[in-house]
Amino acid sequence: MVKSDFLITLEEFVLQAQAKFPQATGELTQLLLDITLGSKIIAREINKSVIKDISSGNRLGEPISFKMARLEQFAKEQMYYALNRSGNVCLMVTDGFSSPELLNSTGGKYIVVIDPLDGTPNIEFNGAIASTFSIYRRQSPIGTQVDVKESLQPGYDQVVGGYILYGSSIMLVFTAEGLGVSFFTMDPSIGEFFMSIHNVKVPEFKPCFSINAGFYELWSECDKAFFDFMVSDEENNRGPFSQRYGGSMVSDVHRILMEGGIFTYPSNQVHPEGKLHVMYKCSPLAFIMEQAGGVATNGKHRLLDIVPTHIHQTTPIYMGSKENMDQLKQFLPH
Secondary structure (H helix, E strand, C coil): ECCCCCCEEEEHHHHHCCCCCCCCHHHHHHHHHHHHHHHHHHHHHHHHHHHHHHHCCCCCCHHHHHHHHHHHHHHHHHHHHHHHHCCEEEECCCCCCCCECCCCCCCCCCCEEEECCCCEHHHHHCCCEEEEEEEEEEEEEEECCCHHHHHCCCHCCCCCHHHECCCEEEEEEEECCCEEEEEEEEECCCEEEEEEEEEECCCCCCCEEECCCHHHHHHHHHHHHHHHHHHHHCCCCCCCCEEEECCCCHHHHHHHHHCEEEEEECCCCCCCCCCHHHHHHHHHCCCEEHHHHCCCCCCEEEEHHHCCCCCCCCCEEECCCCCHHHHCCCCCCC
């Protein structure tokens, strides 16, 4: 990892990167800035929601289910407005819509797949929440009506994958092919994202895992065996692994990017096809993990090779440090 020795704004970074690609015309730069604008508005609303609870004299404020629904709807609306403002997006895909939403359906060059707010239950106790996004190129000619089926692209076709983490600081993490993974931290006093770490590389190994162990009895025998290996002194000659699970996929994967380890969310008897969504959760994080030197699979195949058949498709997921993932291979069916 390379920490920035001097301040570089997000806009400066993407403009410098754009200069390396002769075919770039600036729309992608503007699109990234539009997404960050939406994230700033969402972050402000999250903070206002917390302050409202304090000022009301009621620690819990409105019921958590109402707060979650209100904030999720607000986030969807803000990202919709942000993506629609410059005319660069033809389709928006999100968990909030049953089908892709048409924006500039004839002139937009890009398709954006986005989860505007992930991990909303964490709001109640000031835990981390996030927005995730993937950007794809449209396949049909500009000037024609886009086909909504163009949104069903495999993860390896991503132009950009990223997330915004709303934690103790607001951090943007994104990657594009050939640019590495970069962290940008927002200075709230001026509302600007500055590069904090460039060319992030996930460590090769760490005895640490992130998993919802509450589903243990519903897992396959293979997943149970891998879990038992990680928590056992007898089976693991490095000693038991540490468990870190925060209830937000993005914050758990972010920790692994920084420190190493493995994140898994296997299929189970309740969710036989997995619980996490391929397009707007798993694909952007898998893209980032691979660009940082890690591995991401569904237990059988590379996750970015999945060609989704519908926008809300789910999948089992395993991702993290290369050596941790090599250990996993010993337990899963070949």
